[in-house]
Amino acid sequence: AQSVTQLGSHVSVSEGALVLLRCNYSSSVPPYLFWYVQYPNQGLQLLLKYTSAATLVKGINGFEAEFKKSETSFHLTKPSAHMSDAAEYFCAVSDSIRGSTLGRLYFGRGTQLTVWP
Amino acid sequence: GAVVSQHPSRVICKSGTSVKIECRSLDFQATTMFWYRQFPKQSLMLMATSNEGSKATYEQGVEKDKFLINHASLTLSTLTVTSAHPEDSSFYICSAPPPRGRGNTEAFFGQGTRLTVV
Numbered sequence: 565a566q567s568v569t570q571l572g573s574h575v576s577v578s579e580g581a582l583v584l585l586r587c588n589y590s591s592s593v594p595p596y597l598f599w600y601v602q603y604p605n606q607g608l609q610l611l612l613k614y615t616s617a618a619t620l621v622k623g624i625n626g627f628e629a630e631f632k633k634s635e636t637s638f639h640l641t642k643p644s645a646h647m648s649d650a651a652e653y654f655c656a657v658s659d660s661i662r663g664s665t666l667g668r669l670y671f672g673r674g675t676q677l678t679v680w681p
Numbered sequence: 682g683a684v685v686s687q688h689p690s691r692v693i694c695k696s697g698t699s700v701k702i703e704c705r706s707l708d709f710q711a712t713t714m715f716w717y718r719q720f721p722k723q724s725l726m727l728m729a730t731s732n733e734g735s736k737a738t739y740e741q742g743v744e745k746d747k748f749l750i751n752h753a754s755l756t757l758s759t760l761t762v763t764s765a766h767p768e769d770s771s772f773y774i775c776s777a778p779p780p781r782g783r784g785n786t787e788a789f790f791g792q793g794t795r796l797t798v799v
Contacts, residue, residue: 606793
């Protein structure tokens with residue numbers, strides 16, 4: 565079974581500070597891992613993904629995440645927060661790499677990021 | 682990249698009426714579509730998987746008669762909320778698996794539909 569745990573439903577940082585959003589996963593097969601961002605009343609935008617290539621993944625808007633198999637973690641970071649980063653962030657895992665279930669995702673509960681001026 | 686178009690983006694309906702939400706894959710064929718529901722301040726939960734040419738597969742606890750899913754063609758999947766009630770108010774979003782042969786490894790999401798039942 566696949567599951568995702570996001571530690572901390574709310575994270576607040578000052579503009580320019582480091583952003584760290586935590587994600588731990590559970591998967592019975594080598595996982596594909598994703599981070600999505602959601603702005604109010606909008607759909608999901610893919611930030612970055614891990615698909616068994618490089619363990620340090622760089623995404624859009626200066627975000628990156630590191631896959632650590634030993635810790636079953638995929639934490640999202642950004643060196644310097646911007647006001648526009650304020651949004652809801654979801655970590656997700658996919659257990660399939662082929663077939664019709666590819667794309668079925670298991671989401672964490674989400675982390676609301678607040679950025680203070 | 683592949684595009685999934687979802688309509689409407691917002692809908693307000695009266696209690697007891699039905700609402701249809703459409704998801705279209707614009708530049709690829711989607712034999713499967715995933716439908717998720719997101720309650721306020723919560724995560725997205727998979728409701729069902731629609732399959733072109735066959736019955737949808739529903740997750741445990743999801744009422745099949747209330748949430749009718751039809752995958753009419755290789756580019757269109759619809760979710761109909763029948764006899765809607767205020768507790769059905771939520772954000773519904775669809776996604777399609779990556780098209781074969783393009784090397785994509787992530788799903789493509791629609792823009793989502795905010796349903797409010799009054």
